[in-house]
Amino acid sequence: MELLFIRHAKAIDRIEWDGDDLLRPLSEEGIKKAREFFKKLPKIYQIEVIISSKARRAIQTAELLKEVYPNVKYFETSKLNPGADPLAYEQIVEKFRGYGNIAMVGHEPDIGLAVASLLGCEELPIKIRKASVTHLSGEETFELHSMIYPKLLKGVE
Numbered sequence: 001m002e003l004l005f006i007r008h009a010k011a012i013d014r015i016e017w018d019g020d021d022l023l024r025p026l027s028e029e030g031i032k033k034a035r036e037f038f039k040k041l042p043k044i045y046q047i048e049v050i051i052s053s054k055a056r057r058a059i060q061t062a063e064l065l066k067e068v069y070p071n072v073k074y075f076e077t078s079k080l081n082p083g084a085d086p087l088a089y090e091q092i093v094e095k096f097r098g099y100g101n102i103a104m105v106g107h108e109p110d111i112g113l114a115v116a117s118l119l120g121c122e123e124l125p126i127k128i129r130k131a132s133v134t135h136l137s138g139e140e141t142f143e144l145h146s147m148i149y150p151k152l153l154k155g156v157e
Contacts, residue, residue, distance in 0.1 A: 002137050003093065003118070004045060004103040005111045006065065009034035009131040011057040022081065026060045034064045034131040037150040041133065042068055044148070045101070049073040051092055052105040053080035061131065062105045072103075080106040086122075089114035118142045 010030030017024045026034070041047075047069045052062035054076050066072060079088040084106060096102050104111075112126040115134055119142055128134055132149035136142040 001093075001097065001099075001139055002046070002101045002135065003142065004047065004101070005089075005115055005128065005134040005136070006061065006103055006105045007108055007111055007128045007130050007132055008053075008055070008057045008061040008105060009064070022055045024055070024057055026057050030057075030131065031060070031064065033150050034061060035067070037131055037153060038065050038068050040153050041065075045103075045133070045135065047072050047103045048099045048101045049075065049096055050103045050105065051075045051077060051080065051096065053082070053084070053107060054078045055081055055107065058105045058107065065103065065105070073099075080104060080110075082107045082110065084110045084114075086110075086114040086117035090118070093118075115144070119144055 009026050011024050012027050050062050050065055050072050052058045059076060066074060079092060089104065092104060108128050111128045115136065116122050116124050116126045118136055129149040132147065134147045135145040137145050
């Protein structure tokens with residue numbers, strides 16, 4: 001099983017947003033950088049299913065990802081909304097275990113905590129960058145394979 005943890009792209013700053021935080025959208029810069037980065041991902045990763053938080057910025061990030069993976073199955077769940085604990089991520093992994101390549105779009109610090117938990121190193125602080133991909137592989141226990149982010153692939157075609 002291949003798990004891709006994707007943090008939503010750069011959103012409008014909280015200070016600039018007056019509404020419900022779940023409705024806060026991506027910034028134009030976030031959209032541009034994520035779109036450019038995600039175009040390169042099919043050369044690196046396969047994805048069969050994308051599961052997104054119901055927060056607007058996560059949904060928008062998932063939609064950008066779907067542009068380059070048009071045949072994926074797509075689901076949204078409030079279990080991945082901001083504040084999700086590692087158990088919520090583990091429940092999603094169990095629910096979608098029939099798929100070999102799963103992408104989950106969520107938030108920090110939740111993703112970092114979930115990754116640490118799945119790796120069995122909860123005491124290790126893991127920080128996930130915006131619009132980045134953290135790749136774990138395994139069945140019952142997981143290994144960290146890669147952590148890539150937009151600047152890392154800048155200039156790569």
